[in-house]
Amino acid sequence: xxxxxxxxxxxxxxxxxxxxxxxxxxxxxxxxxxxxxxxxxxxxxxxxxxxxxxxxxxxxxxxxxxxxxxxxxxxxxxxxxxxxxxxxxxxxxxxxxxxxxxxxxxxxxxxxxxxxxxxxxxxxxxxxxxxxxxxxxxxxxxxxxxxxxxxxxxxxxxxxxxxxxxxxxxxxxxxxxxxxxxxxxxxxxxxxxxxxxxxxxxxxxxxxxxxxxxxxxxxxxxxxxxxxx
Numbered sequence: 001x002x003x004x005x006x007x008x009x010x011x012x013x014x015x016x017x018x019x020x021x022x023x024x025x026x027x028x029x030x031x032x033x034x035x036x037x038x039x040x041x042x043x044x045x046x047x048x049x050x051x052x053x054x055x056x057x058x059x060x061x062x063x064x065x066x067x068x069x070x071x072x073x074x075x076x077x078x079x080x081x082x083x084x085x086x087x088x089x090x091x092x093x094x095x096x097x098x099x100x101x102x103x104x105x106x107x108x109x110x111x112x113x114x115x116x117x118x119x120x121x122x123x124x125x126x127x128x129x130x131x132x133x134x135x136x137x138x139x140x141x142x143x144x145x146x147x148x149x150x151x152x153x154x155x156x157x158x159x160x161x162x163x164x165x166x167x168x169x170x171x172x173x174x175x176x177x178x179x180x181x182x183x184x185x186x187x188x189x190x191x192x193x194x195x196x197x198x199x200x201x202x203x204x205x206x207x208x209x210x211x212x213x214x215x216x217x218x219x220x221x222x223x224x225x226x227x228x229x
Contacts, residue, residue: 025133025191027199028206031083035090035207042094043101051098056161065092077200086200093211100215107226117218124181125210132188139189142182149179170223173216180212
């Protein structure tokens with residue numbers, strides 16, 4: 001679930017002002033780093049509260065808050081309120097993430113698995129973001145394929161709420177990691193090449209990439225390497 005719902009079909013801009021795009025990129029990375037603070041606070045609060053809401057009710061709440069936030073952020077992306085709403089949404093996402101963290105901590109090596117997921121996510125993000133920035137290659141050609149892949153992953157995830165197939169869950173997590181890793185290339189490329197000029201929108205896209213990679217990588221690690229006492 002991405003702001004790519006709105007940006008995937010868009011092409012990259014022409015006649016790029018490199019100084020302006022470098023500023024957008026710097027502001028995006030700064031706001032992305034700042035967004036980790038409410039995410040961490042939300043995750044801590046969720047773990048303290050033992051927050052747990054999954055299944056169809058959880059999905060409805062998640063989608064309602066997310067799409068409401070996407071709409072509000074888009075409407076206010078040229079003002080300071082856009083930053084406030086973005087940070088508020090990342091706090092909610094941290095609260096939601098706490099469910100995955102609580103599950104991981106049920107294993108004796110849960111803290112290690114969380115650290116591995118965080119480290120792996122960091123390596124993926126910085127490697128692909130650097131590749132897109134340094135090469136300045138146009139990755140916009142991937143947009144339609146990634147959007148289709150995202151839709152298929154969402155449909156499979158919805159189906160698995162009913163079927164509850166462990167093997168399908170692993171396959172979905174692996175696919176989501178690949179899709180959102182590729183979206184990092186796509187989104188950073190859009191900034192570098194002038195297709196995205198608003199750092200708030202850019203931050204939301206990259207944040208969702210990082211978030212989805214982390215939670216799905218953690219899901220894979222707990223499923224494959226979780227150790228019971």
